[in-house]
Amino acid sequence: MQDAITTRNLTKTFGSFTAVDAITFHVKKGEIFGFLGANGAGKTTAMRMLCGLSFPTSGKATVAGFDVATETEKIKRSIGYMSQKFSLYEDLTVRENIRFYAGIYGKSRAFIREKTSRVLQQLRLENEADKLVGALPLGWKQKLAFSVAIFHEPEIVFLDEPTGGVDPVTRREFWNLIYEAAGDGITVFVTTHYMDEAEYCDRVSIMVDGKIGALDSPKGLKETFGVNSMDEVFLKLARGAKRSDG
Amino acid sequence: MKSVTAQDLVKTYGTKKDVVTALNNVSFEVEQGELFGIIGPDGAGKTSLFRILTTLLLADSGRATVDNLDVVKDLKAIRKRVGYMPGRFSLYQDLTVAENLEFFATIFETSIQENYDLIKDIYQQIEPFKDRRAGKLSGGMKQKLALSCALIHRPGVLFLDEPTTGVDAVSRKEFWDMLKTLKRQGITILVSTPYMDEASLCDRVALIQTGNILSIDSPAGIVDNFKPTLLAVRANQMYPLLLDLQRYEGARDAYAFGEYHHLVLKSGFNEAGVRSYLDRSAHEGVEIKPSRPVIEDCFIALMKQPTGAAADNHQPSA
Structure with missing residues (x-):
């Protein structure tokens, strides 16, 4: 099976600083892939390259089969993206936000109409469809933002700390949406600071000082490091970091 | 002595037609020298609460005191006694590390030398970068500078609004170690956080959700209440x-x-x-x-119980 993401010695330098240092990994189609690392380890820089927003200094990477150095526009069409900070337009309604983003991806009116009602039903937002997004509670906004990010049925969705600050119940509802998306064949690439969420991933990579410090299933990582939780795996790895954030 | 008291605090935003209730009859008390956690997700009302207690925002109704001073009548006296670290980095980005610290010491009519012992452990970690502009610091270093600036006038009560949000697990742990050291110096600390696992590091916690306090107790007490x-x-x-x-x-x-x-x-x-x-x-x-059960199990259970039951839990249990 073709991989959703492949990188080979992917590197990004800023002046004399090597933010991402020759990372090599593969993400399988339909996989939930956790991308962890301490602040400053190089996660954001790596993710920006994979989304076609930043050119690699050297090395290679493909996303959905397209080259991140030469086919960035094709990549952007094949992916969805959502971050904690980037949200929807607060002064548009739920329905208008969906129509706007789906329109940008060139989806037909019939597709948008049919899928909008399905998504609203799934999120139980039917009665809020014509309310301004700004009036929704944060947790609903994040779930809606995720649904909008995958509305155009991308091959891969990138989620940058999607559950930061979200209450524990909504955080779990959010992960149910992730599982459903993965069940529909969408590859999920997700960063988080919640170590319990690392357990929900099929495989997890942990970046340390611009390199991949470890990559395995949560079970495999715990066995390798001889500990009981992902929290301890993370602390063991990140403690060894030279590029301290503090 | 009670270091902080809040009694039936209510704060709403918006217009009459479209009211958002940030705080709904919030009451609690914090003892002198206590490390008190306000645990809740975004939108729970944590920042509104801290801004009311630090005299930066007026409540619609209710009363609050800090060091037995009224947050409305005695605002000038309170401002001399509290340290406040807002959630958003709010130091001067174009001043250096040392200049920021000097600035805050000066406006509180003190000097870095006078209170250096209090901030020493924290400030020493960023002192090698003292001539760097604050805007050029990493997240963890900014946090240490902000904490040093909030402490430089030796406050009696320290308010830390989500100091660990967006911070990785290692830096979070370091930050809590710093708080424990400060607590030993007798400073009362109120700290808010969306991370449920940090509750166990506090003496007592208030669990808060959409402006309502769900429970106030020691972390062990909250867990014991999960039946x-x-x-x-x-x-x-x-x-x-x-x-x-x-x-x-x-x-x-x-x-x-x-x-x-x-x-x-x-x-x-x-x-x-x-x-x-x-x-x-x-x-x-x-x-x-x-x-x-851990705090997160308790929080989930409290969130899902009927709101009437949550309302009974408003009174401080101390």
Whole structure:
């Protein structure tokens, strides 16, 4: 099976600083892939390259089969993206936000109409469809933002700390949406600071000082490091970091 | 002596037609020298509460005191006695590390030398960069500088609004170690956080959600109040397992919890019942074991209880 993401010695330098240092990994189609690392380890820089927003200094990477150095526009069409900070337009309604983003991806009116009602039903937002997004509670906004990010049925969705600050119940509802998306064949690439969420991933990579410090299933990582939780795996790895954030 | 008191604090925003209630009759008391946590997600009202207590925002109704001073009448006296670290980095980006610290010392009519012992452990970690502009610091270093600036006038009460949000697990741990050191110096600390696992590091915590305090107690006390049987369950296919657990007639609640799912049982149901229920399904690799609840289990249970029951919990338990 073709991989959703492949990188080979992917590197990004800023002046004399090597933010991402020759990372090599593969993400399988339909996989939930956790991308962890301490602040400053190089996660954001790596993710920006994979989304076609930043050119690699050297090395290679493909996303959905397209080259991140030469086919960035094709990549952007094949992916969805959502971050904690980037949200929807607060002064548009739920329905208008969906129509706007789906329109940008060139989806037909019939597709948008049919899928909008399905998504609203799934999120139980039917009665809020014509309310301004700004009036929704944060947790609903994040779930809606995720649904909008995958509305155009991308091959891969990138989620940058999607559950930061979200209450524990909504955080779990959010992960149910992730599982459903993965069940529909969408590859999920997700960063988080919640170590319990690392357990929900099929495989997890942990970046340390611009390199991949470890990559395995949560079970495999715990066995390798001889500990009981992902929290301890993370602390063991990140403690060894030279590029301290503090 | 009570270091901080809040009595029936109400704060709303918006217009009459479209009211958002940030704080709904919030009451609690914090003892002198206590490390008190306000635990809740975004939108719970944490920042409004801290801004009222630091005299930066007026409540619609209710009363609050800090060091026995009224937050409305005695605002000038309170401002001399509290240290406040807002959630958003709010130092001068174009001043250096040393200049920022000097500035805050000067406006509080003190000097870095006078209180250096208080900030020494924290400030020494960023002192090698003292000539760097604050805007050029990493997240962790900014946080240490902000804490140093909030402490330089030796406040009696320290308010830290989400100091660890967006901070990785290692830096979070370091930050809590710093708080423990400060607590030993007798400073009362109020700290807010969306991370439930940080609750156990506080003396007492208030769990807060959409402006309502769900519970106030020691972390151990909150956990003791969780009465139903809690099981940790796993199988080879975790998501289908979760759906099956949620359909179980004896399930009060079932939700993902790291490596395992947590299953909260209704009274009258037990582990053996769950086992035979799952035996009838196609799950492989099933593992079931009793589990001790943690703060997050309690928070989820309190969030899901009828609001009437939550309202009974408003009064401070201390």
